[in-house]
Amino acid sequence: MSATIENAPKIHGGGPSIESPRSKRSPRSTKTNFELYGWLFMRLSGILLVVLVLGHLLIQLVLDGGVSRIGFAFVAGRWSSPFWQSWDLIMLWLAELHGVNGLRTIINDYAERDQTRFWLKALLYTSALIVLFLGTLVIFTFDPNIGS
Amino acid sequence: MPAGTLYRGREGMWSWVAHRVTGVLIFFFLFAHVLDTALVRVSPEAYDQTIDIYKNPFVNLLEYGLVAAILFHALNGLRIIAVDFWEKGPRYQKHMLWTVLAVWLILMAASLPRILEHTIKTIFGS
Numbered sequence: 128m129s130a131t132i133e134n135a136p137k138i139h140g141g142g143p144s145i146e147s148p149r150s151k152r153s154p155r156s157t158k159t160n161f162e163l164y165g166w167l168f169m170r171l172s173g174i175l176l177v178v179l180v181l182g183h184l185l186i187q188l189v190l191d192g193g194v195s196r197i198g199f200a201f202v203a204g205r206w207s208s209p210f211w212q213s214w215d216l217i218m219l220w221l222a223e224l225h226g227v228n229g230l231r232t233i234i235n236d237y238a239e240r241d242q243t244r245f246w247l248k249a250l251l252y253t254s255a256l257i258v259l260f261l262g263t264l265v266i267f268t269f270d271p272n273i274g275s
Numbered sequence: 276m277p278a279g280t281l282y283r284g285r286e287g288m289w290s291w292v293a294h295r296v297t298g299v300l301i302f303f304f305l306f307a308h309v310l311d312t313a314l315v316r317v318s319p320e321a322y323d324q325t326i327d328i329y330k331n332p333f334v335n336l337l338e339y340g341l342v343a344a345i346l347f348h349a350l351n352g353l354r355i356i357a358v359d360f361w362e363k364g365p366r367y368q369k370h371m372l373w374t375v376l377a378v379w380l381i382l383m384a385a386s387l388p389r390i391l392e393h394t395i396k397t398i399f400g401s
Contacts, residue, residue: 189390194335
């Protein structure tokens with residue numbers, strides 16, 4: 128007698144296979160934790176942005192005359208202090224990266240065709256590079272005597 | 276569409292929608308705002324002329340709308356963090372949304388005369 132189990136289904140090779148339950152997870156899903164870090168970044172940057180952006184709005188729009196006193200002289204006064212330069216630089220980078228990651232999520236949710244997703248993200252990342260480069264350049268190279 | 280299959284979330288879904296909409300609005304404003312600020316590298320005159328747009332009564336009203344969007348996004352963002360990290364967060368998500376809206380309303384009312392002060396003075400005289 129051969130050691131076969133009675134009535135067991137006979138398997139003939141060929142068709143699609145189902146992975147055995149204890150096989151390693153497919154490498155595609157474990158390559159990086161990018162989405163986890165993105166999720167965490169939204170929350171951490173969000174907490175900082177609440178302070179940075181609401182402080183910015185308070186100074187620019189609410190306190191001491193609000194928008195009516197904003198002008199070149201006002202900017203020159205504020206950016207003469209490294210404290211406010213740093214405030215604006217950190218706020219710029221956090222806000223832009225927070226916004227880019229938010230819009231990336233929205234594109235992934237609503238743009239279904241690969242081509243559409245590609246071009247929308249290309250546009251998004253290009254705009255982010257412009258904003259970060261230009262904003263950083265302006266903060267670092269501001270010249271209060273440019274007019275004279 | 277067969278009856279009863281359309282998902283109609285309540286407070287949770289609408290706060291999620293509002294968070295997305297305000298987020299996109301703020302992102303587009305940030306793009307424009309970095310460009311207008313960059314004019315300080317061109318000349319004081321170019322910058323001041325552009326900033327005068329912000330002092331137009333209609334644009335001043337849009338600034339109040341921008342503050343409304345940012346305040347909601349900020350307060351609701353803190354609520355999202357509480358839902359994610361506080362063990363009782365999910366159970367109190369609706370209560371927290373009503374708290375967010377109450378705080379939003381108070382801050383909007385309190386800041387209205389200050390933010391629109393320039394417009395009020397321009398239209399009704401000093």
